[in-house]
Amino acid sequence: MNVHLKDQTRVHIIRIHGALRELKNLAEAERCDLLSHLLAMAYIESGDILRGVRPARSVTKGNNGTVGGRRITRDA
Numbered sequence: 089m090n091v092h093l094k095d096q097t098r099v100h101i102i103r104i105h106g107a108l109r110e111l112k113n114l115a116e117a118e119r120c121d122l123l124s125h126l127l128a129m130a131y132i133e134s135g136d137i138l139r140g141v142r143p144a145r146s147v148t149k150g151n152n153g154t155v156g157g158r159r160i161t162r163d164a
Contacts, residue, residue, distance in 0.1 A: 093144060105134040
């Protein structure tokens with residue numbers, strides 16, 4: 089799949105992807121199961137972005153106070 093990422097963005101995501109792999113391995117070595125799982129999910133996500141399977145940004149915030157077409161409200 090043809091990926092449309094800026095060169096600098098691609099370099100940053102490649103660095104993040106590698107760092108996530110290292111952190112996941114450290115978490116596994118320390119038997120931090122949940123942390124390892126979450127890092128693995130982020131690692132997979134960054135790989136998907138690099139392959140073009142998933143967009144780098146999935147939600148956009150508009151100037152009208154909405155995110156992804158939904159109004160953002162702050163609970164008191």
